[in-house]
Amino acid sequence: MFRVLFVAIAMLLAALSPPIIDPAAAQSVTITLASTTSVDNSGLLAAILPLFTRASGITVYVLALGTGQALDTARRGDADIVLVHDPEAERKFIDEGHGVTRRQIAWNDFIVVGPEDDPAHVKGGHDAVAAFTAIAKAKAAFVSRGDRSGTNALELRLWKATGIDPKSGADTWYRDIGGGMGQALNTAAAMPAYTLSDRGTWLSFKNRVRLVIAIEGDPHLINRYDVIELNPAKHAHAKLAEGHRFAEWLVSAEGQQAIGAFRVQGERLFHPSAAAPR
Amino acid sequence: MLSAAFASPELWPIVRLSLSVSLSATVAATVLGLPCGAALAIWHFPGNRVLVVIANALLGLPPAVVGLALYLALSHSGPLGGLGLLFTPAAMVIAQAVLAFPIITALAHRAVEDLWSTYGDALMDLGASRRRALPVLLAMGRLSMLTAVLAGFGRTMSEVGAILVVGGNIAGYTRTMTTAIVLETSKGDLPLALGLGFVLIGLTMMISAAAFTVAGRPTW
Numbered sequence: 001m002f003r004v005l006f007v008a009i010a011m012l013l014a015a016l017s018p019p020i021i022d023p024a025a026a027q028s029v030t031i032t033l034a035s036t037t038s039v040d041n042s043g044l045l046a047a048i049l050p051l052f053t054r055a056s057g058i059t060v061y062v063l064a065l066g067t068g069q070a071l072d073t074a075r076r077g078d079a080d081i082v083l084v085h086d087p088e089a090e091r092k093f094i095d096e097g098h099g100v101t102r103r104q105i106a107w108n109d110f111i112v113v114g115p116e117d118d119p120a121h122v123k124g125g126h127d128a129v130a131a132f133t134a135i136a137k138a139k140a141a142f143v144s145r146g147d148r149s150g151t152n153a154l155e156l157r158l159w160k161a162t163g164i165d166p167k168s169g170a171d172t173w174y175r176d177i178g179g180g181m182g183q184a185l186n187t188a189a190a191m192p193a194y195t196l197s198d199r200g201t202w203l204s205f206k207n208r209v210r211l212v213i214a215i216e217g218d219p220h221l222i223n224r225y226d227v228i229e230l231n232p233a234k235h236a237h238a239k240l241a242e243g244h245r246f247a248e249w250l251v252s253a254e255g256q257q258a259i260g261a262f263r264v265q266g267e268r269l270f271h272p273s274a275a276a277p278r
Numbered sequence: 279m280l281s282a283a284f285a286s287p288e289l290w291p292i293v294r295l296s297l298s299v300s301l302s303a304t305v306a307a308t309v310l311g312l313p314c315g316a317a318l319a320i321w322h323f324p325g326n327r328v329l330v331v332i333a334n335a336l337l338g339l340p341p342a343v344v345g346l347a348l349y350l351a352l353s354h355s356g357p358l359g360g361l362g363l364l365f366t367p368a369a370m371v372i373a374q375a376v377l378a379f380p381i382i383t384a385l386a387h388r389a390v391e392d393l394w395s396t397y398g399d400a401l402m403d404l405g406a407s408r409r410r411a412l413p414v415l416l417a418m419g420r421l422s423m424l425t426a427v428l429a430g431f432g433r434t435m436s437e438v439g440a441i442l443v444v445g446g447n448i449a450g451y452t453r454t455m456t457t458a459i460v461l462e463t464s465k466g467d468l469p470l471a472l473g474l475g476f477v478l479i480g481l482t483m484m485i486s487a488a489a490f491t492v493a494g495r496p497t498w
Contacts, residue, residue, distance in 0.1 A: 013301055030367060032446075046449070061448045063365065077354030078364055092360050134309030154394030189466075237354065 008243045021138075030059045031242045034071070034079035036150060037180050039225065040064035042200035042269055048258040058242050066180065068148030074098060074228075077235055081243035082228045083250075085198075086150035090226055097136050098235070099228040105250045105258050106225045106278040111155060111202060112215035114140075114194035122176070128219040136164045139173040141193035143184050146176035150223075153195045158220065185211070200269040216247050218266040222278060225270070227251075250274070283473030288449070292474075293481065297455040299367055299441070300434035303374030307434075308427050314387025315426070316416055319394050325371050330387060336380035340425050342371075345443030347372050352444065355437070365446040370454070373440040378430030381385050385429055389422030390415050423495045428486050455481075 039045055040062055049060050065072060067084040071093045074082045082099070084090060112131055114122070116250045120140040122131040123155040135142055144166070145152035159166045177187050181201040188195040197205075202213075215221075227247045230238050243274045249255045251274035260272045283289060318330055350356050352364040372376045393415045401411045416423055438456035444451035447461060455478040462471035 013298065013305065016490075035356065041461075061365065061446070061451055063446045064337075076356075077359070166310040180464050184465060186463070186466060207468055 008125065024053055028053075028057050029239070030061055031080040031239045031246060032061045032063060032078070032141065033081055033246070034063050034065060034073045036067050036070060036085050036180065036225070037064045038085070038151075038198045038200045039270075041180075041182060042204045043260065043264065044262050044270055047262045048255070052246060052255070053223050055249065055254065056242075057066070058245060060246065064146045064229075066145070066149030066152070068153075071098075074230060075234075077237060079229040080113070080239040081246055082127060082224060082231065084150060085223055086153045087092050087224065087226075089148075089150070089153060089200045090228060092183065093228065096235065097231055100231045101227075101229045101247070102226050103222050103251050104226050104273050105255070107273045107278045108198055108199045108223050108270055109219040110151065110198055110223050111213050112194060113188065113197050113202060113211045114214040115192035116210040117178040118167065119258075120194065123212070123214045125215050128158050128196075128215050128218040128220050131215045132158050133162045133164065135167065135194050136166065136173075139169065141173050141175065142166070142169075143188040143189050143191065143193045143195040144174060145181065145184050145196075147180065149181070151181060151196055151198055154223075158196070161220075173274045177210055180186055200264075203264050203267055203269055206271060222275075224278060279469045279478055280472035281473070282467075283286065283477050286470060286474075288453070289474075289477070291450065291451055291457050293477065295367065295452070296435065296456070296478070297481070299454060300372040300374060300431060300498040302371045303434045304427060304431040305377055306375040307382050309374075311430065312386045312416055312423060312426070313383030315383040315388075317411050318383070318387045319390035320369065320398070320412060320415070330384075333380045333384040333387065334350055338400050339377055339380060341377055341437040341439035342443070344373055344376050347442030348440070349443045350378070364444065365448060365452060367445070368454055369444040370441040370452060373444050374437065377437060377440060378434050381433055382426045382430040383480035385426035386423060388433075389419045389426070393419050414440040418492055424489060426439055428489060431485065432482060435478065446456045 041064065045062055053059055063079065067072060067086040067089055068083055070084050071089055073079050073099050076226065090102060094102060097200065112128060120135040120138040122134050125131050126278065145157060170176065175187070175193065177184055181197060184195050185197060185201070185205050186207055187193070189207055189211050192210060194214065227250050229244055229247050230240060232240055255273035258276050259270050260268065262269060287415065293332055318326060349364065351358045352361065352369055353359055354364070397412070397418070401414065402428065404416065436456065442457050442460065443456060445457065446459040447453050454475055458473050459471045
């Protein structure tokens with residue numbers, strides 16, 4: 001009886017086992033890309049990576065993490081290349097000697113989204129710092145990522161510019177959820193609350209409920225995506241040549257064209273900018 | 279919801295990976311856990327009670343902690359980094375086996391302890407050694423053992439905290455049912471997330487039912 005059960009399980013496992021042995025690695029080279037959630041969740045990577053794989057024979061495994069976590073993963077030596085969007089954290093990463101070449105591949109912008117009925121009366125504005133001040137004054141609910149992501153880093157820089165310490169509202173209107181962009185949007189939609197989002201995640205997000213765009217078009221809100229190659233001196237074990245090939249492809253005419261061609265609901269989410277970095 | 283799940287082209291590879299990872303982990307935890315649990319019930323040695331208490335306490339082992347510890351160990355800069363297991367299905371199997379092992383051990387111990395107190399003397403009178411009594415007791419308590427194994431399997435199928443960290447939720451490689459549910463929730467696609475959830479529950483039920491059908495059949 002036990003034997004029957006074990007044979008049944010063994011047969012089931014045998015039938016299922018191929019995925020345990022890496023199917024892609026058997027036939028081609030793979031690299032691990034530590035990337036920010038926005039380029040993955042929006043569908044950009046799923047749209048362009050097959051083109052790169054076809055051109056190069058290299059399969060890209062994507063770790064979709066916040067920028068802080070993506071850089072940390074590369075620092076520990078667990079990724080071959082990074083694609084992130086926080087200029088300050090990137091500079092630190094390079095200054096520490098982990099990264100060498102940094103190139104901008106695309107840009108879009110951040111937006112402040114909030115409840116339709118707009119309790120802080122900021123809708124339609126183009127000044128994020130003024131809007132943050134108004135939200136704090138009105139003690140209107142605000143959701144913070146609180147996860148050291150690129151979006152979180154920009155949010156904290158904006159609060160700094162207002163001169164207001166949002167943590168003073170930690171028990172009332174300022175909600176630090178310690179989660180990804182999607183989780184923050186889900187939370188903001190349910191409360192409802194204001195939050196800072198990248199436009200890519202917002203446009204592909206499906207559970208908006210009554211959230212609308214409150215602020216857009218502030219030059220502070222530009223969102224730059226950079227690909228960073230690792231420093232051979234510190235990360236000799238990483239697949240640097242393949243990583244370099246991927247970075248080259250992203251900034252090549254073909255890669256840039258693929259990024260620009262990616263649309264969600266007819267809208268271009270990422271503007272290729274390798275030739276003319278913003 | 280279900281139609282959203284079944285319409286997803288990623289569904290079957292994800293189901294296959296979920297099952298293969300969880301079943302492999304359960305088999306590993308069973309092969310180690312049943313004999314360990316039975317041994318703890320039959321042999322009494324110094325530290326025996328401590329191990330039993332630990333096994334029971336680890337029923338509540340937090341997956342996120344297991345994931346983090348394993349992540350640090352398997353990371354390139356960690357002690358086992360040379361194995362290159364981080365962000366692979368193998369790392370996920372290890373994480374889930376670690377989570378299921380104490381469950382199977384503790385539940386097997388509980389069941390075998392009762393059987394041993396009832397039949398132990400008789401078995402010894404018949405000339406069995408403790409070592410030879412062990413498989414006999416496991417077979418006698420097969421339905422309890424099955425419950426222990428299914429409890430371990432349930433843990434592996436339902437957990438997400440550990441495999442998200444050590445697997446990385448890589449599309450087409452380490453994405454399972456549970457990590458896909460987390461991902462779709464974060465993308466705001468709640469119907470698809472819920473549909474995947476129902477598929478997952480359905481699968482777990484089918485496997486439990488199949489196991490009971492096979493193991494529950496009387497041998498006489």
